Amino acid sequence: MVDIYTFTHGTLKCTVINDGNIMNRPTSIFFEGASPDELVVALAEHDLPDDGLNLPTNIMLVERDDQKILVDCGSDGEVAGYEAELGFLFAGLDEIGVSVDEITHVILTHGHFDHVLACADDDGTPKFPNATYIMAKDEWHYWVENRSQAPHNIAMRMKLQGIKDQLQLVDPDADILDGVRLMATPGHTLHHIAVIFESNGEILLCPIDVMDHPLQGQHPTWGANWDLDREQSIASRYKILQHAADTNALVHAFHFPFPGLGRFTKDGAIWQWTSAT
Numbered sequence: 001m002v003d004i005y006t007f008t009h010g011t012l013k014c015t016v017i018n019d020g021n022i023m024n025r026p027t028s029i030f031f032e033g034a035s036p037d038e039l040v041v042a043l044a045e046h047d048l049p050d051d052g053l054n055l056p057t058n059i060m061l062v063e064r065d066d067q068k069i070l071v072d073c074g075s076d077g078e079v080a081g082y083e084a085e086l087g088f089l090f091a092g093l094d095e096i097g098v099s100v101d102e103i104t105h106v107i108l109t110h111g112h113f114d115h116v117l118a119c120a121d122d123d124g125t126p127k128f129p130n131a132t133y134i135m136a137k138d139e140w141h142y143w144v145e146n147r148s149q150a151p152h153n154i155a156m157r158m159k160l161q162g163i164k165d166q167l168q169l170v171d172p173d174a175d176i177l178d179g180v181r182l183m184a185t186p187g188h189t190l191h192h193i194a195v196i197f198e199s200n201g202e203i204l205l206c207p208i209d210v211m212d213h214p215l216q217g218q219h220p221t222w223g224a225n226w227d228l229d230r231e232q233s234i235a236s237r238y239k240i241l242q243h244a245a246d247t248n249a250l251v252h253a254f255h256f257p258f259p260g261l262g263r264f265t266k267d268g269a270i271w272q273w274t275s276a277t
């Protein structure tokens with residue numbers, strides 16, 4: 001059974017599908033920048049375990065008119081070490097009766113395996129045959145030209161090349177569709193993008209990996225140890241938090257506890273997260 005959560009936002013039909021959960025990662029690697037003492041206090045305040053946290057991967061499907069838009073497509077479940085944990089998007093789509101042929105757009109926010117590897121089969125054939133894949137130009141080049149020999153980076157290069165005929169490379173702040181725009185949020189990766197949907201004046205904001213945990217609203221300078229550029233990731237976190245509060249956005253956070261929906265409200269110099277579910 002795949003965790004699935006459906007809701008409407010303006011005129012959008014939205015479904016969050018859990019692609020799986022990366023289990024039991026050391027707590028401290030989520031919050032680099034925290035001193036050991038600060039972290040002990042913050043974890044105790046929020047009743048969080050100090051001996052490991054899970055990292056859910058929650059994919060957003062937005063349906064409107066004749067469009068079905070995926071924000072990232074997850075892992076293919078074949079990454080060494082994650083076979084049992086990730087790769088449930090396709091079972092989830094089956095459950096809600098949406099076929100891969102019906103997906104019209106796949107927005108790829110950055111080149112990490114848990115967001116992108118399911119874009120194509122192992123031979124490079126696109127898994128969404130009728131979709132336009134949309135990715136920030138510099139992010140695509142970064143990963144395709146990356147020479148890392150790590151298995152998932154080799155697979156990433158091959159798959160990102162595989163989708164080339166269906167790929168639309170864009171600027172990181174582009175308006176990509178009516179009511180759908182990107183926001184440049186570099187740091188986690190060098191050309192990472194967030195995605196913003198607007199419908200009937202209501203904002204749905206997908207910060208993706210600008211934040212991995214709600215606690216970062218209270219501590220925006222704490223970041224994951226897999227953020228590529230720490231200073232930029234902090235600046236992007238402030239930008240997202242301010243935007244979320246200013247627009248009273250419904251936030252869908254890819255890695256927050258399922259389904260990752262809530263709002264950030266400003267509280268002095270920090271932001272408090274309230275889950276919407």
Ligand SMILES: [Zn+2]
Pocket residue numbers: 112114115209254255
């Ligand atoms: Zn991620």
